[in-house]
Amino acid sequence: MGEIKKVLIVGGGIGGLSTAIALQKKGVQTEVWEKNSEWNVYGVGIIQASNQLRELGVLGVADECLAKGCEFPGWRFYNAKGDVLTEVPTPRADNYPANNGISRRDLHQILLDNSIKYGATVKMGITFSKIENREDCVYVESTEGTSGEYDLVIGADGVRSQVRSKVFGNEYQPNFVGQGGWRYPMAKPEGLEWGGLVYGEKNKAVIVPMGPDSIYLTAVSPEARDAHMPEDQLHELMRDRLKEFGGMVAELREKIVDPKQVVYRPYEEILMPSPWYRGRVLLIGDAVHSSPPQLGQGAALAIEDAVVLADLVAREKDIDRLLAKFMEQRIERSKLVVETSVNLVEWEKLDWEGKLDPNINPSATFGQALKKMTEPILQKETLEN
Ligand SMILES: Cc1cc2nc3c(=O)[nH]c(=O)nc-3n(C[C@H](O)[C@H](O)[C@H](O)COP(=O)(O)OP(=O)(O)OC[C@H]3O[C@@H](n4cnc5c(N)ncnc54)[C@H](O)[C@@H]3O)c2cc1C
Numbered sequence: 001m002g003e004i005k006k007v008l009i010v011g012g013g014i015g016g017l018s019t020a021i022a023l024q025k026k027g028v029q030t031e032v033w034e035k036n037s038e039w040n041v042y043g044v045g046i047i048q049a050s051n052q053l054r055e056l057g058v059l060g061v062a063d064e065c066l067a068k069g070c071e072f073p074g075w076r077f078y079n080a081k082g083d084v085l086t087e088v089p090t091p092r093a094d095n096y097p098a099n100n101g102i103s104r105r106d107l108h109q110i111l112l113d114n115s116i117k118y119g120a121t122v123k124m125g126i127t128f129s130k131i132e133n134r135e136d137c138v139y140v141e142s143t144e145g146t147s148g149e150y151d152l153v154i155g156a157d158g159v160r161s162q163v164r165s166k167v168f169g170n171e172y173q174p175n176f177v178g179q180g181g182w183r184y185p186m187a188k189p190e191g192l193e194w195g196g197l198v199y200g201e202k203n204k205a206v207i208v209p210m211g212p213d214s215i216y217l218t219a220v221s222p223e224a225r226d227a228h229m230p231e232d233q234l235h236e237l238m239r240d241r242l243k244e245f246g247g248m249v250a251e252l253r254e255k256i257v258d259p260k261q262v263v264y265r266p267y268e269e270i271l272m273p274s275p276w277y278r279g280r281v282l283l284i285g286d287a288v289h290s291s292p293p294q295l296g297q298g299a300a301l302a303i304e305d306a307v308v309l310a311d312l313v314a315r316e317k318d319i320d321r322l323l324a325k326f327m328e329q330r331i332e333r334s335k336l337v338v339e340t341s342v343n344l345v346e347w348e349k350l351d352w353e354g355k356l357d358p359n360i361n362p363s364a365t366f367g368q369a370l371k372k373m374t375e376p377i378l379q380k381e382t383l384e385n
Pocket residue numbers: 010011012013014015016033034035036045046047048049052126127128156157158159161162163181265284285286287290293296297298299300301302
């Protein structure tokens with residue numbers, strides 16, 4: 001099979017746009033189809049751990065992210081009263097900062113602007129109506145009535161991927177893990193320089209710097225699978241999840257006043273077994289590996305997928321070998337993130353029930369996983385060139 005020159009990416013999220021930048025930089029003609037007719041990126045932030053920044057550096061956009069965001073060296077652990085328990089600096093990948101907190105909207109704009117700058121075509125309000133693997137291409141029909149042939153189609157359409165359902169059937173679906181996360185953007189308290197992980201008896205609070213003057217506060221709580229959260233009460237429900245906390249969290253809790261600014265998400269996980277491709281259709285990002293955000297590594301994995309894929313596209317002309325190598329390079333790291341995140345959730349739930357085995361050390365597991373994620377992802381040949 002021949003070389004990859006023309007690619008369709010379904011989904012214009014972090015994974016899809018990063019892949020568009022990475023492929024365009026290797027000279028591949030890339031189209032992104034986003035089903036929403038307007039971008040609706042929600043108004044809180046995201047943690048960019050050092051390994052994510054390193055791969056954004058490969059895409060040439062790390063400096064823009066650092067300019068918009070707020071660097072922080074690691075995590076301060078607090079008890080519910082607000083006493084500092086310990087301080088854990090997080091590891092650095094190459095010379096990148098340990099962490100950068102950034103608004104999701106700023107990150108999206110940077111990825112979108114750079115996709116277009118490098119020559120990708122980004123179309124809104126469009127998706128596929130037909131995807132068919134053929135001998136040497138993928139034939140795709142769109143909801144606009146157009147059709148085309150591509151050397152590769154990439155499903156980067158998130159945890160409820162329709163490309164996944166279309167190509168692999170409905171066997172693989174995300175599982176709810178018994179927790180939900182409530183996030184709210186607010187002004188940065190004076191002197192805040194670290195991320196905060198605050199452990200209560202029933203809930204956890206997470207404080208993340210997001211920009212020079214802003215943070216977002218997260219409440220993590222045990223929740224029921226199909227809990228109905230009335231939209232006009234989200235602020236009260238989030239405050240309720242934080243009522244056991246004193247100290248800084250108690251002060252921040254009082255700023256949660258607007259239900260429209262609360263972003264609630266049930267936490268889910270999915271790890272699709274290898275291979276993530278059939279014929280010339282490949283899935284990346286949350287479509288194949290999505291986890292509760294205990295490690296803050298979901299977007300990092302999606303961006304890594306983009307970088308590894310583009311590197312292989314430039315070096316490996318046989319598509320079967322290319323896709324097999326992609327799987328070899330991606331499956332173990334994805335497994336590490338999803339499995340560790342799910343374990344951390346289970347341990348938090350046990351802790352809240354007073355049943356956590358005292359021999360288990362979640363903060364050590366957290367640190368080891370982040371350290372592992374700073375290991376290089378590109379193969380030796382590429383790093384040496
Ligand atoms: C509560 C929470 C906190 C998180 N915090 C962090 C963090 O701090 N750090 C971190 O690294 N990660 C974090 N993550 C994970 C991160 O948000 C995801 O891993 C990342 O957004 C995945 O990107 P993606 O492009 O694969 O999917 P998505 O971001 O879901 O993007 C998919 C895109 O595809 C579009 N789409 C869907 N279906 C179709 C279709 N049929 N046709 C065309 N387009 C379609 C969607 O509209 C969307 O634009 C967090 C996740 C959650 C839930």
